[in-house]
Structures are given as structure tokens and as C-alpha cells.
Amino acid sequence: MMRRDTGEIPYVQHFLDNGLRVIVHESRALPIVAVNLWYHVGSKNEQPGRTGFAHLFEHLMFEGSEHYDRGYFHPLQQAGAALNGSTNADRTNYWEVVPTSALELALWMESDRMGYLLPALTREKFENQRDVVLNERRQNYENRPYGMAGMALMEALYPSDHPYHWMTIGVPDDLRAATLDDVHAFFRRYYHPRNASLVVAGDISSNEAVTLAGKYFDEIHPGPSPPPVAVDACLSGEIRLLLEDRVELPRLYLAWHSPAMFAPGDAEMDLVADLLANGKSSRLYEVLVYDRRIATDVSAMQNSREMSGVCQITATAAPGHTLTELYGMIHTEVDRFLCDGATEDEIERGLAQAEAHFMYRLQTLGGFGGKSDQLNAYAVLLHDPGYLARDLERYRRATTAALHSAARQVLGSAGQVALSVVPSGRADLAVAGSVSVEVS
Secondary structure, three states, X not given: OEEEOOOOOOEEEEEOOOOOEEEEEEOOOOOEEEEEEEEOOOHHHOEOOEOXXXXXXXXXXXXXXXXXOOOOHHHHHHOOOEEEEEEOOOOEEEEEEEEHHHHHXXXXXXXXXXXXXXXXXXXXXXXXXXXXXXXXXXXXHHOOOOOOHHHHHHHHHOOOOOOOOOOOOOOHHHHHHOOHHHHHHHHHHHOOHHHEEEEEEEOOOHHHXXXXXXXXXXXXXXXXOOOOOOOOOOXXXXXXXXXXXXXXXXXXXXEEEEOOOOOOOXXXXXHHHHHHHOOOOOHHHHHHHHHOOOEEXXXXXXXXXXXXXXXXXEEEEOOOOOHHHXXXXXXXXXXXXXXXXXXXXXXXXXXXXXXXXXXXXXXXXXXXXXXXHHHHHHHHHHOOOOOHHHHHHHHHOOOHHHHHHHHHXXXXXXXXXXXXXXXXXXXXXXXXXXXXXXXX
């Protein structure tokens, strides 16, 4: 057993014989325990023609397993638990926050769906949850204003055989074509101890938590080591796309390839995105919304993933203005930043926001983004649960020169996607030279 103290989240780490990583954070402030389980599988582990499986399993894992073949929520909520799960391109996570007395119930149920889900995964459950996912896609993407923009961007940024080409929700035709044997095979490949990490955080001793983890998970077969996924992607020039939608106002999306999560330049681009277009004191907000009044809103983000990132600027045109106007003004301001760089005040403000974000996450024991989730994120993605202090240090080390260099490499590159989303029948509002695109 190895002991490490990060200064923020003390923890103990232990590996069971079947390969399951067990991390324990002891906190006696409240009589609750957070259980957090990550599987290192997301939509990037899928193949063209077989997409949406990771997200589908997020649903199927709540439908019962061999020794409790009913809905997963009822017994835990009856014991006073809060619980949920999520899937993205790189990982799937499940969590429960329970009274200390209900910890063994949570561990037993997590272990049963890890080790014994397939005997209870019937064709009826599979087809039912597939329909639920297809309906979720219609509600959250197809029928939501601007909902298909993200899909259009990913399809343009990444080639069709790249794992980031498709969204986590999957392609409808792929889901409809999937068979029960397909999803069984996907589960056997990825949902097992060797590809998982368990955090137990809260009102329990480290020794007791490790003992309980062994009691409930030791008997599960380790499973195979999934093959690593590493694919490069680049753009050689600008792509201008037009998507007509049932929207009131036209919206412009600009996207560039950027550094992967935790890679050199990732923290710097996070700060660049903040100073360019996040908050009313940001450069683009002051020019587009406050001064020129040609946009109703503007935002930017560094969306870093395990293999690569995407830096994105989004702005909605004000009534009477076109996306060509927004495009020109955004590039004028970006070019000014690439020429002059950031000021010391901007760096200081961005660092204060980053530190506040880190500290906010430390206030919560469980759930999305809490201490248990942070330990698992660093464990799964970096093989180091105690990386939080060094993660924050990436931002504290950022200098004006480093931000300038990172921005020039990303925002100054020739490879860019400019997507215009306009009201149906108003292609004239799009960036000049845009090509109509359909997203399925």
C-alpha cells in the first residue's frame, strides 16, 4: 500500500489482485461516503459504424445486473443516496454519495454490475435503452436550437476514421444496426477491473475501505488490457460551413485544433480562451457586445481531451448583423492579441479564476467534479491520483510569453473551421464563401 499527501486531497492507493485500482480519501467531517468508479472507456474507443456504445452502456448499467435485476436507483435512494453517471469521449464514470451505513450497499451494487451485468442484459433491455438514447439524441441535439453545431464541427475537424469525429451520443444508424452480441463484446472488452479505478472518500478508514473493496470486487475477472488509442489529426487550411436551423439569430463557431489535456500549452490556451471571451471584462465581449453591439453574446473555451483539444470561439449575431461582420471583428481582435500578447492584469485575473475553480472543486466530497472525481480523473488519465497540486501549478507557471506562444501556434495556424448556423432560408447571413453541410 502506497501513501501520498497532495496537500489538498490526502489519499491511500492500493491495487487488488485483479488489477482494480482502489483509492481512499479519509474525511470525517460528515457521516457520508462518496463512491466513485471510472472506466477508461468513452466514445473514442468505438469504431466507425459502431458508435454510441459507451453512452448506451451508461444507460444499461442502471437497468439491473444478475443479482439485482431491477432498476439501480431505488435501493440506493431508499438508503438516502444521491447517484448518477456520465460518459464523454475518454471515460465513463458512476458515483454514489451515501450515508456511511449504506457504503456496503453501494459497493455491492457497483461490483455486481461490473462483474455480473451481462447475464441480466437481455434483448428487451438493450432495445428499450437504445430507443431511449435515440430519443435523447432527438431532444438534446436534433430538436434543440443550434444542437447539431457540435456534430458539424467535430466532423469537419477530424477525419471520418478518427475517434473524435463522432459525438458521444453516437450515430443513429450505428445504434439501430447494433446487435446484442455487439454490445456484449464491447462490455467484455472495457468494463472490468483492469480498466477501472475506484475511489472511496469520506467517513471511513483507509484500511477498512480497502478491505471492503477487496470483499466486493476481488472475485471479478481482471479482463483484457484494452489497446491504446492514439491518432493524430490536423487541418491544412480553413473550412467554411453553413448549417440552416430553426433558430432566431445566426451564430458563428470558430474552431482550431489545440493541445491535448495536460499537454504543454493546454493550461495556457485555457487562460487565453478566458481572457479573449469569457466574462464582461474579456476582450471580445467588450468589443462585440458592449462597444460595437454586433453580438448578443460571445464565449470561448479550450476543450481539451485525452488525444487532442479544440479551442472554440462562439458568438451570436445581434439583430440586423451578419456573421461575416462577426467573423471579421473576431479575427481582428485575435490578430491584435497574437501581435501584442496578454497584459499582466489579464494573466492575474485569469489565474485568480483558475485558482477559484480548483478551490471550488475541493469543497465537495462526491458527485461530478468533487474530490473523489478529481482523484479518479488524475488516476485514470495520468496514472497519478495526487496530481492536483501540479495541475494548478501549470496555471501558476503561465507567463505572458507562454500564452503568446501557445496562442500563435493554435489561433495563428491556417487550420480553422468556421461554422455559420443561420435561420432556415437565410444563407445570406452566413460567413461569405460558406458551403452548406448536412449533419445526420
